[in-house]
Amino acid sequence: MILTLIGCQNNDDDGYTNVLVELEVPAHFPEVTYNLTNNPLTKNGIELGRKLFYEGAVSSTGTVSCGTCHEQKYAFTHHGHTFSHGVNDLEGTRNTPPVQNMAFLENFAWDGATGHLDLFPIIPITTEVEMNETLESVIEKLKNKAGYKALFADAFDDGEVNSENFLLALSQFMVTMVSADAKYDKYIRNEEQLTEDEQQGLAIFEQKCASCHATALFSDGSFRNNGLQPNPKLNDLGRSKVTGFEADNYKFKVPSLRNIAVTAPYMHDGRFGSLEAVLAFYNSGVVDSNTLDPLLHNNGSLGIPTTEQERTVLIAFLNTLTDNTFLEDDRFSEK
Amino acid sequence: MKTNILKSILVSFSLIALASCSSDDDGEMDNVNPGMVTIEFDSNFAGNELTIGNANTANTNGEALTVTRFNYIVSNIVLIDEDGMEYTYPKENSYFIISEDSNDALADNTSIVLNDVPAGKYTAIKFGVGVDKEKYDQGLSGAGDFWDAAQEYDMTWSWAAGYKYINFEGTYTSATITDEAYKVHLGRASDEVTNYTETTINVPSGSAIIVNEDMAPEVHVTTDASALLTASEAVSLEAYGNAIMGGEGAVKVATNVPLVFAVDHVHNNEAGNSSH
Numbered sequence: 001m002i003l004t005l006i007g008c009q010n011n012d013d014d015g016y017t018n019v020l021v022e023l024e025v026p027a028h029f030p031e032v033t034y035n036l037t038n039n040p041l042t043k044n045g046i047e048l049g050r051k052l053f054y055e056g057a058v059s060s061t062g063t064v065s066c067g068t069c070h071e072q073k074y075a076f077t078h079h080g081h082t083f084s085h086g087v088n089d090l091e092g093t094r095n096t097p098p099v100q101n102m103a104f105l106e107n108f109a110w111d112g113a114t115g116h117l118d119l120f121p122i123i124p125i126t127t128e129v130e131m132n133e134t135l136e137s138v139i140e141k142l143k144n145k146a147g148y149k150a151l152f153a154d155a156f157d158d159g160e161v162n163s164e165n166f167l168l169a170l171s172q173f174m175v176t177m178v179s180a181d182a183k184y185d186k187y188i189r190n191e192e193q194l195t196e197d198e199q200q201g202l203a204i205f206e207q208k209c210a211s212c213h214a215t216a217l218f219s220d221g222s223f224r225n226n227g228l229q230p231n232p233k234l235n236d237l238g239r240s241k242v243t244g245f246e247a248d249n250y251k252f253k254v255p256s257l258r259n260i261a262v263t264a265p266y267m268h269d270g271r272f273g274s275l276e277a278v279l280a281f282y283n284s285g286v287v288d289s290n291t292l293d294p295l296l297h298n299n300g301s302l303g304i305p306t307t308e309q310e311r312t313v314l315i316a317f318l319n320t321l322t323d324n325t326f327l328e329d330d331r332f333s334e335k
Numbered sequence: 336m337k338t339n340i341l342k343s344i345l346v347s348f349s350l351i352a353l354a355s356c357s358s359d360d361d362g363e364m365d366n367v368n369p370g371m372v373t374i375e376f377d378s379n380f381a382g383n384e385l386t387i388g389n390a391n392t393a394n395t396n397g398e399a400l401t402v403t404r405f406n407y408i409v410s411n412i413v414l415i416d417e418d419g420m421e422y423t424y425p426k427e428n429s430y431f432i433i434s435e436d437s438n439d440a441l442a443d444n445t446s447i448v449l450n451d452v453p454a455g456k457y458t459a460i461k462f463g464v465g466v467d468k469e470k471y472d473q474g475l476s477g478a479g480d481f482w483d484a485a486q487e488y489d490m491t492w493s494w495a496a497g498y499k500y501i502n503f504e505g506t507y508t509s510a511t512i513t514d515e516a517y518k519v520h521l522g523r524a525s526d527e528v529t530n531y532t533e534t535t536i537n538v539p540s541g542s543a544i545i546v547n548e549d550m551a552p553e554v555h556v557t558t559d560a561s562a563l564l565t566a567s568e569a570v571s572l573e574a575y576g577n578a579i580m581g582g583e584g585a586v587k588v589a590t591n592v593p594l595v596f597a598v599d600h601v602h603n604n605e606a607g608n609s610s611h
Contacts, residue, residue, distance in 0.1 A: 038476035106526075115526060118474030119496035126493035135486065163483055167475040242495050243524040244581025 018154060019043040023103060026180035028188050028216045034103040034117055034175050039168045041175060044155040049173025051151065052166065054334045057141040058121075059131035061087045066124070066170075067334055069096045073327050075179070075259035076100060082270035086130035093234050095270030097255065098263055100326065103175040106221045110252045110268045111239045117174060118167045135163045142166070179258050179326035180216070187320070188216075194320060201317025204310050211295055218257035218321065224293040225250040227286030227302060231269055238268065249291050261322045275318060279311045368548030370606070372414070372449045374460070374556055376433045377599065378405060381561040387437050390508075394561050396571045397509050400517070403437040404504040405560050406488050410470070411533070413461040414452065417543065421461075424449055430470070430481050432488050433558075441488060454547035458538050460554065464592050465500030465531040471523060497523050500530060501592070503563060507572055517572045519563065520580045521588055530585050534593035538601050545603045553602040559595050566594035 021041040025032055039045075052058070054067040069084040070076035076099035078084040083092045094110050102108075108120040124130040125138060142148045143161045153159035155169055186192035194202065205213075214220040223239040230236065230250060240248035252268045266272040272281065286296055286303035296303055306314065326332075378385040381394065385402060393399040409431045412424040423429075434444045475482060485491045490499045503519040523529050536556065538544060544552045564570040568587035575584040 035472065035474070035476075038473050112525065113494060114496040115523070116471065116474045116496075118476070122491075122493050122496040136483070164475045164478060164480075171474070240582075242581065243528060244585060245524075245528075245583070 018045070021046060021176070023175060024178070026178065026185065026216065028185070029101075029180065030104055030215050030217065032103050033106055034171070036175070039118070039171055041172050042155060044151070045169050045172040046176055048151045048155045049169040049171070050332070052170050053173055055142075057145060058125055058133060058138050059087050060133045060137075063087070064131050066099075066121070069130075070099045072329075072333055074098075074262050075323075075327060076177070077263045079262075079264075082265055084130075086124075086127070087132045090129040090132075092127070092129050093236060094268050095265060098259060099174060100177055100179040100258060101217055101256065102177060104217055107223075107253060111242050112223060112253055113242050117171045121167060121170050135166075139163055139166060177326075177332055179323045181325035182258065182323035183320040184317075185216075185323070195316070197313045197316040198320050199317075201313035201315070204306070204314055205317050208304050208306065209314075212254045212293075213257050219254045221254065223248065223251040223253055224295075225289065225291040226252075226282075227288070227292050227296050228267060228269075228271070228281075229285075229287045231271070234269065236269065247291060250289065251291060257318060258321050259323055259327065261319050262327065275315050276311065279306060279314060282306070283311070368454050369451045370454060370546040370548050370550050370552075372452050372457075372544060372546055373551070373553045374412075374447045374449070375553055376409075376445050376447075376556050376558050378435055378445075378558045378560055381559060381565075385435070385560050387435050391561070393509075395565050396569055398507045398512075398564075398572055399509070400505055400507045400561070400564075400572075401514075402503070402505040402560055404435070404489075404502055405558075406432065406434040406436060406490055406499075406502040408465055408485070408490060408498060408500050409433055409447065409462050410465065411461075411463040411467060412447070412449065414449075414455075414457040414544070414546075415459040415461060415535070416455045417458045420455075422453055422455070422457075424452070426470075427477060430466070432484055432490055434488050436488070444488075452546050457544040457546065458542075459535055460538075460544075460556075460598065461533060461535040463531060463533045465521065465529075466498045466523070467531050468526070468529055471497065471529075492520070492522055495522070501563070501588070503560065507577075509573055512573055515577055517577045518580065519572075519578075519588060521585055521592075522580075524581045524585065528586065530589040532589050532592045534596050536596050536598050538598045542601050543603075544601050549606055551604045551606040553604060555599045555601070557597050557599045559597075562595045563588055563591050566591040 019042060021043055023032065023036060023041060054065050056062045056065045058065060064087050069078040071079055078096040082095060084096045085091055097110065102117055106115065108114050108117060109123060113123055114120050122135060125133050125135060139162060148161055152161045152165055156165045183192055187194050212220055212222070212224060237249050239251040240246060260275065264273055266278050272278050282304040283306050284303065288302055380391045383391070385405065387402060390399055390401045410429055411426065412429050414422045431447045432444055434441060436443065482491065485498055489502055492499055499520045499522045501519065501521040504517065506514045506516050508514055521530050544554055546552060568590050570579065570584060570587045579585055579588060
C-alpha cells in the first residue's frame, strides 16, 4: 500500500507531481466500502472524474452527461422527473437515484445491478434509453477530444486514455461526494440543537423507520419489497431481474434518506410527489404479496401506522437531513 | 534422482514466490529452469467434435443443440505436482478468454500459454471458470486490458455491469420446440450467489506435465459443451424459457461446470519442436 502511494506521488517523468487526497470519513459513518488502496484518490484523478461526470461525449448524441440527470442542487437526482430522459428523449423506467456517499455502499442501482462502483457507469452509458453508447466508443471520442490526453496523463501512472482509467477517475470523483453536514449531522456532532418537533420526529423515526433506514447513511443497503402495488404497465421485478430468483421479486434497494426533501419524486418509479404521500402510503397503502417485507406485517395489519401528528414531526425530522453544504459544494459542480 | 531434485526446487520456489535465486540451501539452484506450458482447450459435444453452427444429437434432456457461441473465462490457474505441491500462476496474468464463436470477426481462442513455470513434474491442473470475488472487488484497477478483451468477446454484461463467465448460445430443437434460440449466460448474481466455480483435473495416470527450460509441454484439455446442461444437474432449456442468465438455472449450470473439463493427454514436447 505504501508503495502504491509513493508511486502515485511521483507519477510523471516531466517532474509533475500528482497530489494524493485523503478521504475525510465522518466519525458517525459506517466504514468505507470502496477500496482506496486499489484506486488511491489524487487531486488530478478527482478533477478528471469531475470533468467526465459532466462530459456529454459519454452519450451517443454527445448531449447527455451524468450530470444531465444527476443535478447537484437536487442531491444529484433529476428534479421533476418521474423517469429521466436519455438520448433522443427516450425515457427509462426508474427514478434517478442520488449520487452521494457512494464510498460507503455495497451495491449500486435500485436493483443492485452491480456491486462495484467502478463498474456502475457502464450501465447508464450502454443503456439504450440513457446514453446508448459503448465504452470503447466513449474512449475513442475522448482520445480525439482536446485536453483529455493531458488530463489522463496527469492523473494516472500509465497515463493512458482507456476504459480502466476512465472508470477509475469517475469513481474517484464519486467517492469524494460525501454528504455529512446536514442539520442532523451538526446535531450528532453537538454543534446544533433540533427543535422540539424535529426531536419528536427523530424518536418516531428510530422507532418506526430506522430498522431499514439504518446507520448514518439512513439505509441498511438491503433489498426489500415495501408493498407498492406494481405498475402493471412496467411490472418491474426489481432485484430478481439481477439475481433471477423469484424470492427477490419486487424488491428494491432501501434508499438513503439523506437530502430526501430535495429528491422528489419518491420510490423506484417516482410515483409519489411528496413525503406526505410516502408516509400516507406506509400508513394505509401497503399491498400484501409473497415477497412483502416481514417488517411490514404487524399483528395482522400491513404497513407502518402513523398518526397525522406523527407524520408532521417525521417530516420535520426528515428535513434536517438536507445538507446545503453538499448541495452547493463547488468541488462537485460543473463550474 | 532427477525427479527429487526437481521436487526440492519446486518447494523452494513455492516458498520464496519466485524471488531471485540469491540463496539456496541444497546448492541445486543451477537446475532451476522455468519453462512454458501450453494448455489447449479442445471442445466436444458429448464425446463428438463440437462444430460451431452444426446440429448435435439430442442430449439426455431431449434437446438437440446447434451451438453458435461457446465462450468462457478460465482463471486462477494452479499446477499441482506429483507430491501435491501447488504452483499458483501469478493472479494478475491468470485470466483468459476461451472462445469459439460463429462471429468470424472474432478470432477463436482455444489455448493458453503459461510462461516461467517452475521446473517440475505436474500431474493436475486447478482453475476457475469465471471471475472470483477477489478480482471482482478490485473493480477496474488493473483490469483494463482484460475488461476490453472480455467486452470484445461479449463476455461482459452492461445492464448488470460485470463479467459473463460463460456465454453459450445457439438454437435447439426438442419434441415441442423447433430451432429456437437459446442463451446461457453465467455470471455473478449477488455476493451470495457468485456462480464462480473451480475445478481440479488430473492428467491421465502414468503421465505428467514435464516442465523445464528444455521442454514445451502441451496439455490437451477436453471441454464437453453438452455437459453444461447434463453433467450432474439436468438443465432443460425449454424449462427455463430458452434463457438462463441467473436464478436456479444458473446455479445448476454452475454445478455442472467443474464436470465439463478433463485432461485428455499431454505432449511433452521438447522446446522448439511444437507438435500436434
